[in-house]
Amino acid sequence: MVDYKLYYWELPFRGIFIQLLLEDMGARYSRLDALEIYPAKSLSIHHPGMAPPYLYDCQRKKYFSQMPACLMHLAHRHDYLPKRPERLTLALKTLLDCNDVLMEITNSNGMLMWTPKRWEEFRYQRLADWMVLFENTGREHNLKDNRGFLLGSTLSVADIATTALFGTMVYSFPALKADLIECAPHIANLCQRIESRPAIQAFLTQHRSEYGRDYCGGQIEQSLRQMMNA
Numbered sequence: 409m410v411d412y413k414l415y416y417w418e419l420p421f422r423g424i425f426i427q428l429l430l431e432d433m434g435a436r437y438s439r440l441d442a443l444e445i446y447p448a449k450s451l452s453i454h455h456p457g458m459a460p461p462y463l464y465d466c467q468r469k470k471y472f473s474q475m476p477a478c479l480m481h482l483a484h485r486h487d488y489l490p491k492r493p494e495r496l497t498l499a500l501k502t503l504l505d506c507n508d509v510l511m512e513i514t515n516s517n518g519m520l521m522w523t524p525k526r527w528e529e530f531r532y533q534r535l536a537d538w539m540v541l542f543e544n545t546g547r548e549h550n551l552k553d554n555r556g557f558l559l560g561s562t563l564s565v566a567d568i569a570t571t572a573l574f575g576t577m578v579y580s581f582p583a584l585k586a587d588l589i590e591c592a593p594h595i596a597n598l599c600q601r602i603e604s605r606p607a608i609q610a611f612l613t614q615h616r617s618e619y620g621r622d623y624c625g626g627q628i629e630q631s632l633r634q635m636m637n638a
C-alpha cells in the first residue's frame with residue numbers, strides 16, 4: 409500500500425526533486441517507469457500531462473505533472489511551504505528557477521548539443537549567475553554556514569529543490585563543485601546539510617550506488633560529459 413506513485417525514467421534529473429521530497433516526508437511511495445504513462449496515456453489521465461515526471465496521489469486518485477506543480481502539491485499537503493505569503497511566492501519561484509536551470513543546462517532538453525565555446529559561456533556566465541542568484545536569495549533570508557535555510561529559519565520545499573538541483577549537479581559533474589563553492593558557498597553548504605538529513609542520506613547512498621553519476625541521460629548528457637572532460 410503506497411500513498412504516492414512517481415512515474416519517471418531511471419535517471420535523477422527531474423525525478424529526484426520529487427523523490428527527495430517524498431523521502432524527507434517519509435512517504436510510502438513507489439517509483440515506476442515513465443513508459444507506463446508516457447506517451448500512450450499522457451492525455452487520458454486526470455489532469456493530462458505532456459511529459460514525465462507524473463505523480464499519482466493514491467488517496468485523491470489524481471495524477472499531477474510538471475515537476476514544480478508536483479512539488480507544490482506535496483509541499484502543500486505535507487507542510488513544506490513557508491507560511492508568509494511573500495515567502496510562499498518565493499518558494500514557487502525557486503522551483504521554477506530550478507526547472508529553468510535544468511532546461512538551460514540541457515539546452516532545452518537536448519534540442520542542441522553543446523559546443524566548447526557555448527558551454528564555456530554558459531558555465532562561467534549564465535550558470536554562475538544562477539548560482540549567485542540562489543546564494544543571494546539565501547543571504548537575504550539569513551542563510552549562514554551550517555545554519556538557516558534558503559527562505560528563512562525553517563526548512564521548506566525550496567531547500568529540497570535547491571539541493572536536488574545543485575547537489576545532484578555537482579555529484580554528477582564533480583568539476584562543477586568548485587564553481588558552486590566559489591559562486592554560492594552557502595548554497596554548497598546547504599546542499600550538504602540537506603543531503604545529510606537521515607532519510608535523504610539513506611536514499612542517496614542507495615540511489616547513487618545504483619545509478620552512479622548519471623544525470624539527464626541521452627545525447628545531451630554525453631555532450632555535457634564531453635565538455636566537462638575537455
Ligand SMILES: N[C@@H](CCC(=O)N[C@@H](CS)C(=O)NCC(=O)O)C(=O)O
Pocket residue numbers: 421422458459460461473474475476507517
Ligand atoms: N516542464 C516539464 C518538463 C517535462 C520534461 O521535459 N520531461 C522529460 C524528462 S525530464 C521528458 O521525458 N520529456 C519527453 C517529452 O517532452 O516528450 C516538467 O517540469 O515536468
